[in-house]
Amino acid sequence: MSVTDVQAAVTRAHHEEWARVVAALTRRFGDLDIAEEAAAEAFATAVERWPADGVPPSPGAWLTTTANRKAIDRVRRENKRGDKQKEAQLLYDDDPPEPAGAIDDERLRLVFTCCHPALAMQTRVALTLRMVGGLTVTEIARAFLVQESAMGRRITRAKAKIKAARIPYRVPSVQDLPARVSGVLAVLYLVFNEGYLATGPDTDPVRHELTAEAIRLTRLVRTLMPADGEVTGLLALMLLTEARRTARVSPSGDLVALDEQDRGAWDAGLIAEGHQLVRERLAAGTAPGQYQILAAINAVHTSARDIRDTGWSQVVALYDQLARLDPSPVIALNRAIAVAELDGPQVALTAVDRLEDKLAGYHLYHATRADLLRRLGRGEDSRAAYGRAIELAGNTAEIAHLRHRRDQLG
Amino acid sequence: MQYLVSVITDSTDLASPDEDAAIDVFNDRLQAEGHWVFAGGLGGPSTATVIDNRGADALVTDGPFVESKEFLIGFWIIEAPDLDVALKLAAEGSKACNRKVEVRPFL
Numbered sequence: 005m006s007v008t009d010v011q012a013a014v015t016r017a018h019h020e021e022w023a024r025v026v027a028a029l030t031r032r033f034g035d036l037d038i039a040e041e042a043a044a045e046a047f048a049t050a051v052e053r054w055p056a057d058g059v060p061p062s063p064g065a066w067l068t069t070t071a072n073r074k075a076i077d078r079v080r081r082e083n084k085r086g087d088k089q090k091e092a093q094l095l096y097d098d099d100p101p102e103p104a105g106a107i108d109d110e111r112l113r114l115v116f117t118c119c120h121p122a123l124a125m126q127t128r129v130a131l132t133l134r135m136v137g138g139l140t141v142t143e144i145a146r147a148f149l150v151q152e153s154a155m156g157r158r159i160t161r162a163k164a165k166i167k168a169a170r171i172p173y174r175v176p177s178v179q180d181l182p183a184r185v186s187g188v189l190a191v192l193y194l195v196f197n198e199g200y201l202a203t204g205p206d207t208d209p210v211r212h213e214l215t216a217e218a219i220r221l222t223r224l225v226r227t228l229m230p231a232d233g234e235v236t237g238l239l240a241l242m243l244l245t246e247a248r249r250t251a252r253v254s255p256s257g258d259l260v261a262l263d264e265q266d267r268g269a270w271d272a273g274l275i276a277e278g279h280q281l282v283r284e285r286l287a288a289g290t291a292p293g294q295y296q297i298l299a300a301i302n303a304v305h306t307s308a309r310d311i312r313d314t315g316w317s318q319v320v321a322l323y324d325q326l327a328r329l330d331p332s333p334v335i336a337l338n339r340a341i342a343v344a345e346l347d348g349p350q351v352a353l354t355a356v357d358r359l360e361d362k363l364a365g366y367h368l369y370h371a372t373r374a375d376l377l378r379r380l381g382r383g384e385d386s387r388a389a390y391g392r393a394i395e396l397a398g399n400t401a402e403i404a405h406l407r408h409r410r411d412q413l414g
Numbered sequence: 415m416q417y418l419v420s421v422i423t424d425s426t427d428l429a430s431p432d433e434d435a436a437i438d439v440f441n442d443r444l445q446a447e448g449h450w451v452f453a454g455g456l457g458g459p460s461t462a463t464v465i466d467n468r469g470a471d472a473l474v475t476d477g478p479f480v481e482s483k484e485f486l487i488g489f490w491i492i493e494a495p496d497l498d499v500a501l502k503l504a505a506e507g508s509k510a511c512n513r514k515v516e517v518r519p520f521l
Contacts, residue, residue, distance in 0.1 A: 122497060169519040170415055172496040180498075 010055045017063040018047060022138030023224065024064060025071050027110035030173060036117070037163045038075050040135060046071035111136070112228045113173050119188040120171045127162045128191045134159055136224070137217050147214055148198065185229065189238050189295060192222050196242050200249070201399050209253055209401030215246055233285055237296030240281035244302035247274035252401075259405035263311040275306045297326045316345040333362040341372055349379040367396035371406060383413050415519065416451060417500040419507055421488040422514040426458035433512050440510035444492060449503055455488040487513070491520075 022043060029039035046067045060066035118131040130148070133139045139147075145155035165171070176184040199214025222239045229235050251269040254260050282303040285296050292300070301322045308314040323339035336359055344352035353376040356369070363369035374389035390410035397403045429437065444450040459478035466473040478485065490507055494500040500517055508515045 120497075122501065168521065169417075169500075169517075170496045172498050176498070 007055060010059060013059040013063065014047070014050055014054060017050065017067060018138055019220070021064040021067050022047070023111045023114060023136045025067050026135050026138075027114040028068055029071055029075055030114060030117075031110050032072070033075055033079065034173070036135065036166055038078055039071075040163075042071040042075035042078065043067075043138075045074040049074075109175065109228075111224065112175050115188055115225060115228070116175055116184060117166065117171060117173050119184075119191045120166070121184075121187055122169065122171060123162055123165070125191070125194070127158055128187075129194055130155060130158055131162050132191050132221070133195065133217065137221055139217065143213075147211065185232055185234065186293075188225060189222075189234060192218050192225070193238060193242075193295075195221070196245075200245060201402070209257065209259065209399055210249055212249070215242070215249065218242060219246060233288060233290055234293040234295045236281050236285055237293065237299045240278045240285070240299035241295055241302060243274045243278035243281070244299060244306050247271040247278065247306060257401055257404055258408055259399070259401040261405065262305065267309060270306065278306070279303055292325075294326060294329055297322055297329070301326075314345065316342055320346055333359045334366070334368075337363060337366075337369060337372060344376060344379075349376040352376055353380065365396065367393045367398075367402075370396065374406075374409070378409075378413065386410075387413055415494060415496065415500075417492050417494055417497075417504075418518045418520065419490040419492060419500075419504045420486050420516045420518070421455075421490075421507075421511055422484050422516055423487045424484045426460075426487070429455075429511060433510070436510040436512075440507055443506075444490070444503070449492045449494060451491040451493055453488070453490040456486060458487070459485045484514075 025043045025046065026036075026039045029042055030036055033039060049070055050063075050067060054060075115132065115136055118135050119128045123131065126148075130144050133144050133147075134141065141156045141159060142152050144159075145152040148155070175181075196215055196218035199211045199216075199218060201209075219239070219242050222235070222242055226232075226235045226239050247270050248262075248265060250271075251265040251267070252260055278299065282296075282299050285292060285299070301319055304315050304318050304322070319342040320339060323335060323342060327335050327339060337356060340352045340355040340359075343355060353373065356373055356376065359369060370389045370393035374386045374393055377383075377386035377389055387410060390406055390413075394403055394406045394410070397406060441450065441453060444453075459481070462478040464475040464477070464479045466475070488511070492500060492503055494503060497517070497519070500519075504515050504517045
């Protein structure tokens with residue numbers, strides 16, 4: 005086996021087995037910190053040994069066994085005063101390996117613990133990427149543009165709180181499950197959006213490593229909870245959004261609006277998979293939640309070969325449905341954008357202007373107004389609105405796009 | 415596992431009769447279900463005295479150790495197997511006494 009093959013095997017094992025190893029060790033040792041450290045050591049050992057010894061027939065089992073040994077070593081080191089009985093238990097624990105179903109269940113425990121509502125949102129994101137996703141602290145710090153030491157402290161504090169306050173390592177009870185699942189999905193969607201619309205003056209406008217990781221984790225959660233419609237909805241939403249990623253930024257780094265995108269550059273495979281998931285949810289016949297509705301809206305957009313073929317009345321109807329679940333001004337703004345295509349820019353502008361109180365600090369409110377004013381031939385008002393949008397926007401490609409549009413006003 | 419559930423407020427007003435009644439119901443439930451350890455209400459910050467006896471003489475200061483808009487006015491100590499159970503009980507306690515609460519584990 006060549007060096008590249010071994011490297012590929014290690015990478016694959018890392019993708020497929022990291023969460024399993026961490027979950028199994030957390031269960032056994034009751035400590036996320038021990039589990040994380042031992043898992044990291046086991047993978048480091050694999051990198052060292054597999055080139056010489058060959059890739060083991062069952063990489064997952066090899067990694068779990070190796071990580072278990074590392075963890076036992078650490079517990080022994082920390083336990084020098086000698087709780088002999090406990091040590092003996094660790095030594096002679098040769099429980100048969102858990103059946104696959106139970107192991108999947110443990111990864112789900114890990115997800116719910118990392119996304120616990122008693123942790124701050126940013127902490128949940130970081131912890132999920134580390135413990136479930138297997139990203140290094142360095143990678144997570146880079147992805148969120150914070151100092152590595154600060155990110156390390158955030159994760160360490162979270163692990164300490166989980167241990168001291170005894171945040172449970174289990175899947176929530178049936179009556180708590182919907183609220184807790186939506187907490188998990190919020191974490192995954194935040195990771196995706198930070199990748200899709202990255203903020204910061206010196207960053208790439210789209211950070212593919214984050215969108216890819218969010219999709220990978222959502223796929224995992226869907227494997228673990230296949231019956232949950234919102235999990236499927238979120239995966240479909242991500243796939244249909246990711247499908248347009250390359251068409252969304254021009255070679256010069258401008259954001260390309262939906263009406264100007266080269267639809268031939270969209271990823272047909274991702275679109276087909278996303279549409280399939282949306283159809284699956286429609287067939288289920290249960291009332292959809294917000295992610296399923298957003299996925300359906302994106303399915304309408306990605307079904308149109310040309311912007312003019314878009315089923316705008318369907319889009320508006322879906323936004324109405326969404327607004328009933330979540331009467332937020334951002335949803336009303338997006339609805340107005342679809343209304344402009346259906347009933348014209350003047351009707352849309354009237355609806356948008358009603359949102360000023362709530363959205364005056366949101367760049368897309370001003371960008372939407374600017375576009376509608378431009379279409380109504382109100383060049384000066386449009387210019388001013390673009391100016392305000394540019395001041396408030398954070399994404400480099402978006403700013404370039406808005407400047408470009410403003411300059412086109414002549 | 416024990417948790418301290420601190421009651422946080424910005425007013426030294428006593429609990430209203432309705433709040434008192436709701437707290438009684440909640441306390442009875444804590445006792446019936448084995449979560450009860452101890453609970454009590456406190457005087458306001460103006461009744462506090464700080465003692466620092468780390469030096470040669472005990473230094474006595476009138477008032478709380480830190481002046482803040484919000485302060486501790488009472489607490490429960492509850493027994494719960496994990497934070498999920500503690501948070502559920504704390505949420506009910508907050509509803510009963512009609513005030514914010516903070517949950518912290520005993521080490």
